[in-house]
Amino acid sequence: MSAPRLAATFERLCASGRRALIPFVTAGFPQPDVTVDLLHAMVAAGADVIELGVPFSDPMADGPVIQRAGERALAAGIGLAQVLQMVRDFRARDTATPVVLMGYANPIEAWEHRHGAGSFARAAAEAGVDGVLVVDYPPEECEAFAATLRAHGLDLIFLLAPTSTDERIALVGRLASGYVYYVSLKGVTGAAHLDTASVEAMLPRIRAHVTVPVGVGFGIRDAASAQAVARSADAVVIGTRLIQLLENEPRERAPAVAAAFVRDIRAALDALPKAAAAGA
Numbered sequence: 001m002s003a004p005r006l007a008a009t010f011e012r013l014c015a016s017g018r019r020a021l022i023p024f025v026t027a028g029f030p031q032p033d034v035t036v037d038l039l040h041a042m043v044a045a046g047a048d049v050i051e052l053g054v055p056f057s058d059p060m061a062d063g064p065v066i067q068r069a070g071e072r073a074l075a076a077g078i079g080l081a082q083v084l085q086m087v088r089d090f091r092a093r094d095t096a097t098p099v100v101l102m103g104y105a106n107p108i109e110a111w112e113h114r115h116g117a118g119s120f121a122r123a124a125a126e127a128g129v130d131g132v133l134v135v136d137y138p139p140e141e142c143e144a145f146a147a148t149l150r151a152h153g154l155d156l157i158f159l160l161a162p163t164s165t166d167e168r169i170a171l172v173g174r175l176a177s178g179y180v181y182y183v184s185l186k187g188v189t190g191a192a193h194l195d196t197a198s199v200e201a202m203l204p205r206i207r208a209h210v211t212v213p214v215g216v217g218f219g220i221r222d223a224a225s226a227q228a229v230a231r232s233a234d235a236v237v238i239g240t241r242l243i244q245l246l247e248n249e250p251r252e253r254a255p256a257v258a259a260a261f262v263r264d265i266r267a268a269l270d271a272l273p274k275a276a277a278a279g280a
Helices: 004-015 032-045 064-075 080-091 105-115 119-127 143-151 166-175 196-207 223-230 240-246 254-270
Strands: 020-026 050-053 099-103 131-134 155-160 180-183 214-217 235-238
Touching: 004 020, 020 032, 020 064, 020 214, 020 240, 020 254, 032 050, 032 080, 032 254, 050 064, 050 080, 064 240, 080 099, 080 105, 080 119, 099 155, 105 119, 105 131, 119 143, 143 155, 155 166, 166 196, 180 196, 196 214, 196 223, 223 235, 223 254, 235 240, 235 254, 240 254
Parallel strands: 020 050, 020 235, 050 099, 099 131, 131 155, 155 180, 180 214, 214 235
Antiparallel strands: none
């Protein structure tokens, strides 16, 4: 069972034949005091789910753009405690939009070392988080963690890749809730050469084992690439291009810049015929 907000969001979109738009931003970037305003601006512009990056010093799956964003946030003193506070502040005005934390194992394990076993799931749920994507937690080692999250009403989001075997996909299918994030190409975030034909060919293999929605990310940079992926995916995840647009923006302009970008992507997704968008 998925977290209530995530489940309700995907059910609503599926019923209307629309695809989910999931923007990613790094918490504390481009300035710590703008994150909550960014989240609200993106929701108002059409974001359905927010992926909020937890800054980490060794982000192995991230390309240089998101690495720089994380470094700036870390330099500004943003850690997991501050990220959870941002979610609490966001929830003061928005109780409907799902928020998924995306990051790495180290901050979670450090939190649990300080606060005790199971404390991360409890704190995340109390803050208003809906799901967690931990890049370096393989599914083979996640059954207990997934169960702890589920006990607190949180989803564990897994990554799949072009190199994923049927056995790995089946294991993810047994553990995943909320949605699955398919990395559309080999490499780190921000890599180019999106091959939509390969995405279309891979998704039936994933859906043979996975019953939750499938989002696609990596390599989606504009309305055209988002629309192409959305013809076969349940959700489009886009982060690097958004981070690039925000990198040099002053605090007062950042929410408007993010909103304009999200609005363009939302319009492209909604321009798809409903039958095509529903995978019919």
